[in-house]
Amino acid sequence: MTNQNVMVTDTKSGINMAITVAVSNSSLFTTAAQKPPAVPGSYITISKKKLLQNLDINGGARINAWVDSMRASSPTHIKSPALSEDLNSWIVHHPSALDMFEQITNASKGKQIVMFLDYDGTLSPIVDDPDRAFMSDAMRATVRKLARYFPTAIVSGRCRDKVYSFVRLAELYYAGSHGMDIKGPSKGSKYKKGAQSLLCQPASEFLPMVDEVYKTLLEVTKSTPGAKVENNKFCVSVHFRCVDEKKWSELAQQVRTVLKEYPKLRLTQGRKVLEIRPTIKWDKGKALEFLLESLGYANCTDVFPVYIGDDRTDEDAFKVLRDRGQGFGILVSKIPKDTSASYSLQEPSEVMAFLRRLVDWKRMSLRRHFRMRRRLEEIKMSLPN
Numbered sequence: 001m002t003n004q005n006v007m008v009t010d011t012k013s014g015i016n017m018a019i020t021v022a023v024s025n026s027s028l029f030t031t032a033a034q035k036p037p038a039v040p041g042s043y044i045t046i047s048k049k050k051l052l053q054n055l056d057i058n059g060g061a062r063i064n065a066w067v068d069s070m071r072a073s074s075p076t077h078i079k080s081p082a083l084s085e086d087l088n089s090w091i092v093h094h095p096s097a098l099d100m101f102e103q104i105t106n107a108s109k110g111k112q113i114v115m116f117l118d119y120d121g122t123l124s125p126i127v128d129d130p131d132r133a134f135m136s137d138a139m140r141a142t143v144r145k146l147a148r149y150f151p152t153a154i155v156s157g158r159c160r161d162k163v164y165s166f167v168r169l170a171e172l173y174y175a176g177s178h179g180m181d182i183k184g185p186s187k188g189s190k191y192k193k194g195a196q197s198l199l200c201q202p203a204s205e206f207l208p209m210v211d212e213v214y215k216t217l218l219e220v221t222k223s224t225p226g227a228k229v230e231n232n233k234f235c236v237s238v239h240f241r242c243v244d245e246k247k248w249s250e251l252a253q254q255v256r257t258v259l260k261e262y263p264k265l266r267l268t269q270g271r272k273v274l275e276i277r278p279t280i281k282w283d284k285g286k287a288l289e290f291l292l293e294s295l296g297y298a299n300c301t302d303v304f305p306v307y308i309g310d311d312r313t314d315e316d317a318f319k320v321l322r323d324r325g326q327g328f329g330i331l332v333s334k335i336p337k338d339t340s341a342s343y344s345l346q347e348p349s350e351v352m353a354f355l356r357r358l359v360d361w362k363r364m365s366l367r368r369h370f371r372m373r374r375r376l377e378e379i380k381m382s383l384p385n
């Protein structure tokens with residue numbers, strides 16, 4: 001019997017929970033201590049009725065599972081030699097996008113690269129205060145250059161206006177609220193005519209409900225020091241980064257009590273954050289598909305989408321790319337995680353280095369292309385009539 005990290009969906013609350021289970025050949029049992037996974041974030045996805053029943057025995061067990069999941073979604077640093085060994089073997093399957101740069105650009109030859117960028121943890125480093133997650137001027141300048149050469153979209157869990165206030169580049173596409181609020185560039189985009197009028201809000205009917213939940217959660221979580229509730233328009237984030245770990249179960253209980261009254265809302269998790277959102281089948285993956293379609297690449301074989309993200313919610317987009325067999329995902333992570341991304345980068349500074357290389361590569365290939373065209377023109381002109 002071995003311990004495995006398992007991701008299950010609680011059918012009642014909709015929460016994706018990460019728990020450690022002892023696995024034999026024929027059955028699954030939750031471990032008595034419900035310890036956090038040995039390698040945080042390294043999961044297999046299963047659906048076992050028995051497992052869910054175990055979690056349902058009483059509310060306490062369910063809350064324990066929530067807290068385990070909160071821990072698992074908050075991996076920190078590689079501490080033990082065993083974990084760094086895991087990292088070494090993980091890297092073999094998800095090599096650095098910087099090391100594989102040539103292979104990547106070779107695979108994209110003759111195709112239009114379309115860039116999708118998550119915000120927090122990808123373009124800006126993770127900080128304690130979500131209102132101060134600024135991106136650097138150098139990163140902004142890099143993304144601005146990137147958008148000159150490739151259609152570029154920001155795909156974030158944040159409210160669209162908020163992420164725009166951080167990025168401040170009018171020429172980009174923005175998909176806020178985990179893709180539930182998509183808008184085309186507000187400044188003329190050279191990539192798609194009419195993009196300025198593009199707006200997609202598939203969860204608009206949930207707006208009053210989400211606002212009500214936001215206000216209730218704000219009130220209910222007041223008693224938990226450090227908890228922060230963020231209104232992301234079509235979803236709500238409950239942050240526990242600054243909450244003492246001893247208080248996590250209290251916070252989980254508060255959120256669970258509120259959520260019980262709203263069966264049309266579900267819970268997902270990000271980095272030290274509980275995210276409440278409508279149950280509609282819409283996520284960052286759907287947003288990516290919608291944007292590709294809006295750009296006119298719905299059924300094209302000559303498109304090469306690249307999605308860079310650091311969070312569990314980005315996995316939906318990585319999966320879409322895997323399933324389409326087009327382009328690829330890059331996971332930003334310093335630790336091994338189960339992912340559908342093909343490549344990895346360790347942190348936002350590496351993301352910036354990768355984007356810069358992409359810009360330089362494109363600039364050089366365009367220069368080469370124009371030089372060659374000029375040369376051909378010259379040869380044509382020098383030929384006798």
Ligand SMILES: O=P(O)(O)OC[C@H]1O[C@H](O[C@H]2O[C@H](CO)[C@@H](O)[C@H](O)[C@H]2O)[C@H](O)[C@@H](O)[C@@H]1O
Binds near residue numbers: 118126127273
């Ligand atoms: O899809 P994303 O753009 O990655 O948004 C996901 C969540 O990001 C933000 O929270 C995360 O970043 C904060 C600032 O660094 C950090 O304090 C927090 O612990 C992280 O979870 C944002 O505040 C959330 O609303 C988004 O859901």
